Amino acid sequence: MSIVGMNNAERIEAACSFLLQSPPGEINDVLNDVRNIISDDDSLHEGVLPALKEYNLSQFMTVDVPGTQHQSIISEAARVAATGGGQERFVDPRSKTSFLFDHLSLEASDSEPVEADADSEPFRAALEKSTLTYLSAHFHDGVASIFASKDRTNQYIIQVVANKYNPANYWAGRWRSEYTIDLSENTIHGKVLVNVHYYEQGNVQLSTTHTVSLALPAAVVTSSPAASASKIIALIEDEEGKYQTSLNDTYQEMGEKTFKGLRRALPLTRQKIDWDKVLGYKLGAELSSSKGGMFGNT
Template identity: 85%
Template sequence: MNATERIEAACSFLLQSPPGEINDVLNDVRNIISDDDSLHEGVLPALKEYNLSQFMTVDVPGTDHQSIVSEAARVAATQEGQERFIDPRSKTSFLFDHLSLVRPEASDSQPEEPDADSEPFRSALEKATLTYLAAHFHDGVTSVFSSKEAANQFVIQVVANKYNPTNYWAGRWRSSYTIDLNENTVRGQVLVNVHYYEQGNVQLSTTHTISLSLPAAIVTSSPSSSASKILALIENEEGKYQESLNDTYQEMGEKTFKGLRRALPLTRQKLDWDKVLGYKLGAELASSKGMFGGS
């Protein structure tokens, strides 16, 4: 395997990193590359892609909250390895170094004036989303943007991480919604990634697409009322998705996992499936809101 092929392999491994484990994966692929300078240069595009798609979070300088680093937040590219992102909540932008994996950091905070026409509704959406976040994701982070694509479009993004290496699991919940007041629609996705690795290696990666039409009564309400009703619709959809995950993993525990094994394993003793369920693997994977800190 030549140097280019090794870099490509390293990038592939990085992009498949489970939640909270990308630094561990990077340390492992160092053994493949054996050259830190070449490694950093070669994997930088993969790290950028990973950070943006996984909604990496950073402490915003001068504030007491975190902001999401994503494509919706990106405002400009700067020097090598760094880009500028916006935090609409504090009305600032900051530099982010994609190579700072151990503790992602923001720097060089600067004022960023919002669009005067869209800010009232964006701010109302932000307030409603923060209320929703506090109710369901204790350690979650949200950023709400005015869309860069068109007027009267807004993007809500939420990420919640739970890292529990002591019990051999880690998980990430991401959701992203585009609210289009021109078409009166809400379109988005919920993405759940979980890694469970006690005496094995089980990963869950699932995507749920949501598409809603907004009644005229919601769109014509005040920004505060409209935003609260939109978040209520999102809450209802995410609640139904959580229930579907619960049902799926209950069925897997009762049927699918049993079907994967022969009647008698090599020990010639029957497997105690009730004991297996006692490990609560299905519950850990399915109870997304409980797992990510909510109720």
Template identity: 70%
Template sequence: MDTTERVQIASTFLLQSPPGEINDVLNAPDVRNIIGDDDLLQEGIHPALREYNIAQFTTVDVPGTGHQSIISEAARLPAENLDEAQERFLDPRSKTSFVFDHLSLEASNPQSFEPDAEHESFRVALQTAALLYLSSHFQDGVASVFFSTKDEGPEFVIQVVANKYNPTNFWSGRWRSEYVVNLTENTVVGKILANVHYYEQGNVQLSTTHNISFTLPPAIISAPSNTAASKIIALIEDEEGKYQISLNDTYQEMGEKTFKGLRRALPLTRQKIDWDKVLGYKLGAELSSSKGMFGNS
């Protein structure tokens, strides 16, 4: 197997890393031994790290500010010339662009950025409303609103990411959502992506994608910027709330039906299990003494 193939294998592992665990995967002996050369490994996997950070909405401390911004395709600025070696990303909140190191996850070389004057007031209104929504529903999260000009007309891209890492209890999770607001077509098109990893005495991952689209009522389009922005975020809040409820219902059903369905209807003793009684068993002596009753079910 040549070096290119080894780098490709290592990159595949990295792209599948659960939330907050990419460094654990990168530093795992099995991954590092695939190539056997740390310098070559870091050089070869850089494209995979870049792809991962952009897709996962990696957050970064913005130099000279007290907040974080999101690394994403919407945040990436086009190169000013073909010879530019380091791509720059934008923090629209502070009107700052910076270079991002995909390995160290640090920002550097900040520069001021001049936004589109015609659309900046509405972008700021969306940003303000998004931050209020973030503080109400996410314990730890980052929200950024970007502006871009497309063939379909001017677009505002709202992105939210929230991470929760709990290695002590062997789980981690990430919530990402993105919405494209097009005021020419009066539409909002978005998606929610949720990833959860639980790895205590096992390895279970949940990965979901939920698409959302709706048309903006005329009353919102004709409203002042601050009012329109607040109402758009309120509609997004409603959609995300409904999806959260559906996830909770799914978890409840899995606990009550799906996991029980994975077991035999009857143990080897042909006697039904009293599930309510099982919840009362003490770990240790009582559970061990009942081993014969459970058999291999």
């Protein structure tokens, strides 16, 4: 059945599916497109609100924290409480405040101070300092939030997101990474998620997930908070550096081989493409840009 033949409830369900698959930085464009199909803003907003919440949380949407000069990540780890409608309260450990976040307008308001846990704060703060140093060295306009776990002692969560939107050249990308550091079990478990969308006269998307599982040497755990945090971030830096190198190799192979297999032998110009010079074409050039990749320099 086409979307034209659907009833309103079925259209809302389809709209939610579209929203959850929105490429980085393009959810407003998708929302505007489905608005033209639904033709009922009140019904649309109410129907897609759960999908917007899910998208914002899973994609690590960022927001300017009221009264500060930095941004914070909207995620499950940051969520404090729901207040009804499209607003929920989130915590920003860096400024020791909480704020209301509107999932429709993507704006924060009503900042309030929160009291940090005295036992976990020294190590959390040390992790934050080391993470921000790493962020400034390797990610352009990246955002990081570091939390003490709500459920377990001696457990901390590092979240990083970096976005690159380049609509003038028809591509966008998002890097997300999340790590759980457990000082009781001496482990790091995490994942890196990368989404890239290239859409000039076509629609090419890359979506990858890389899992990380590392053991922490005893010397790391028994060091001072500052020394331990620095060593933990060094382990993460090494792991992410190797992964980004593998991504760069993938981009190179896509430009040289994969897209050659996808293209027709004779395009509309009726002239064969010289695939030995494919990196000279715009698509190949975008995919194999600098070694630093779209998200930073490792």
